[in-house]
Amino acid sequence: MSLAIWQECLAQLKDELSAGDFSTWLRPLQAEYDNNTLSLYSPNKYTSEWVREKYMDTIETRLQTLVHAIDENQTIKIRLLVGTANATENKPTVKAVPTANTNQPWEGESKSISVAHKSNLIKKYTFDNFVEGKSNNFAIATTQQIAENPGDVYNPLFLYAHPGLGKTHLLHAVGNAIVSENPDSKVVYIRSERFVQDMINSIRNNTIEQFKEYYASLDALLIDDIHFFAGKDRSQEVLFQTFNSMLDAHQQVILTSDRFPKEIEGIDERLRTRFGWGLSIPIDPPELETRVAILITKAEERGLQLPDDVAFFIAKRLTITDVRVLEGAIANISAKAQFTGQDITISLVQDALRDMLAVHTKQTTVDNIQKVVAEHYRIKISDMSSKRRTRTVARPRQIAMALAKELTQHSLPEIGEAFGGRDHTTVLHACRKVEELRRENNDIQEDYKILIRTLSM
Numbered sequence: 106m107s108l109a110i111w112q113e114c115l116a117q118l119k120d121e122l123s124a125g126d127f128s129t130w131l132r133p134l135q136a137e138y139d140n141n142t143l144s145l146y147s148p149n150k151y152t153s154e155w156v157r158e159k160y161m162d163t164i165e166t167r168l169q170t171l172v173h174a175i176d177e178n179q180t181i182k183i184r185l186l187v188g189t190a191n192a193t194e195n196k197p198t199v200k201a202v203p204t205a206n207t208n209q210p211w212e213g214e215s216k217s218i219s220v221a222h223k224s225n226l227i228k229k230y231t232f233d234n235f236v237e238g239k240s241n242n243f244a245i246a247t248t249q250q251i252a253e254n255p256g257d258v259y260n261p262l263f264l265y266a267h268p269g270l271g272k273t274h275l276l277h278a279v280g281n282a283i284v285s286e287n288p289d290s291k292v293v294y295i296r297s298e299r300f301v302q303d304m305i306n307s308i309r310n311n312t313i314e315q316f317k318e319y320y321a322s323l324d325a326l327l328i329d330d331i332h333f334f335a336g337k338d339r340s341q342e343v344l345f346q347t348f349n350s351m352l353d354a355h356q357q358v359i360l361t362s363d364r365f366p367k368e369i370e371g372i373d374e375r376l377r378t379r380f381g382w383g384l385s386i387p388i389d390p391p392e393l394e395t396r397v398a399i400l401i402t403k404a405e406e407r408g409l410q411l412p413d414d415v416a417f418f419i420a421k422r423l424t425i426t427d428v429r430v431l432e433g434a435i436a437n438i439s440a441k442a443q444f445t446g447q448d449i450t451i452s453l454v455q456d457a458l459r460d461m462l463a464v465h466t467k468q469t470t471v472d473n474i475q476k477v478v479a480e481h482y483r484i485k486i487s488d489m490s491s492k493r494r495t496r497t498v499a500r501p502r503q504i505a506m507a508l509a510k511e512l513t514q515h516s517l518p519e520i521g522e523a524f525g526g527r528d529h530t531t532v533l534h535a536c537r538k539v540e541e542l543r544r545e546n547n548d549i550q551e552d553y554k555i556l557i558r559t560l561s562m
């Protein structure tokens with residue numbers, strides 16, 4: 106057995122826990138496997154206590170099930186420690202559960218815990234708990250139409266977005282909606298890695314025809330993270346055949362990727378063209394109001410009441426492009442509030458999110474915004490403060506002012522001051538102008554999004 110068993114366990118828990126809980130508590134654990142012992146290292150005592158209290162039982166049960174699937178007569182020890190792999194502070198807690206034979210291969214094992222032959226739909230991801238905003242309303246409207254008429258309206262549908270903007274959530278939401286409308290329909294969600302792995306196993310076991318038949322029998326196939334196919338020629342060929350026969354038979358296919366179909370490198374031209382045959386829709390990073398709504402919704406899901414001013418406080422500071430960061434923030438706040446028994450106030454939030462906010466504030470100073478925008482438009486930083494009014498300089502300056510307004514806490518007069526002592530009305534005018542330009546001019550809208558992304562990383 107190898108560390109793969111822990112990875113499989115993590116992959117399962119990732120589907121079950123909220124992304125915030127997963128990335129706050131489980132992702133930071135470092136694992137080490139040696140001599141039939143799985144050691145999990147948490148970065149600090151606080152995380153260790155939380156993991157022990159909330160997740161240890163689940164982790165053990167999960168590992169036990171995985172191990173039993175291979176061999177019922179083995180045992181493994183699980184230790185939860187504070188520290189990193191080679192420098193621990195605490196005495197370990199040792200717990201024993203049955204496990205696999207150490208010499209037994211895990212990867213590619215024909216007994217591997219394949220999930221291809223079930224829907225894999227995660228019930229918690231629905232349209233109801235997907236917060237709508239300008240950044241995603243087109244994607245929501247389209248997927249809802251598909252849910253009502255799978256196979257008929259937009260086929261295939263291609264959703265693309267940066268990580269953490271809700272592609273997976275929407276895929277499950279469509280799947281759940283189709284099944285709830287028609288419980289007999291066969292809908293399958295599958296990650297591309299799993300599709301490839303199942304295909305390899307089928308080739309190895311001489312069951313590729315059954316593999317193809319299985320996909321031919323579905324009403325809807327939801328394939329996540331299609332960029333994973335890059336460079337995997339044989340898998341692309343099988344995907345291409347599967348895809349073609351499904352589209353010909355009006356079976357719904359929805360695919361997601363982190364980029365526009367034509368931009369996925371390492372994918373055969375025929376396949377890329379086919380991806381683009383239906384509709385390709387982006388999901389953009391959530392704007393301020395949507396971030397606020399997401400924070401409030403995620404808090405409600407934990408039974409927490411997040412006051413509006415606190416939600417705005419967080420959303421203005423965490424101008425992220427990955428919603429998991431917002432979920433992580435809520436997980437931290439929730440833990441802090443539970444531990445201390447305090448109400449959720451801005452001061453509690455400042456305390457709970459100290460590190461997160463510090464990292465973020467460092468990046469979103471007006472100076473940094475000016476630097477990043479100047480570099481983007483290849484103008485001098487000094488032109489951010491100069492009196493020059495030619496458009497090549499004035500436009501980027503206005504964009505930088507609008508970004509400063511959106512991403513920092515500075516007032517209009519303070520921003521004006523930072524841009525060569527300009528009046529606050531000039532800043533206000535710049536913000537309005539940029540808003541108008543973003544609506545009317547796609548290039549500016551794209552530039553603006555790229556800049557926000559750069560400044561949020």
Ligand SMILES: Nc1ncnc2c1ncn2[C@@H]1O[C@H](COP(=O)(O)OP(=O)(O)OP(=O)(O)O)[C@@H](O)[C@H]1O
Pocket residue numbers: 123124125234235236237241266267268269270271272273274275330363399428429432
């Ligand atoms: N608009 C939204 N409303 C509510 N939750 C959201 C929204 N957007 C994203 N999320 C949440 O953020 C987390 C990450 O979303 P998801 O896994 O769907 O992203 P993704 O685009 O598939 O990311 P990746 O490319 O890394 O797989 C999920 O828990 C999801 O519920």
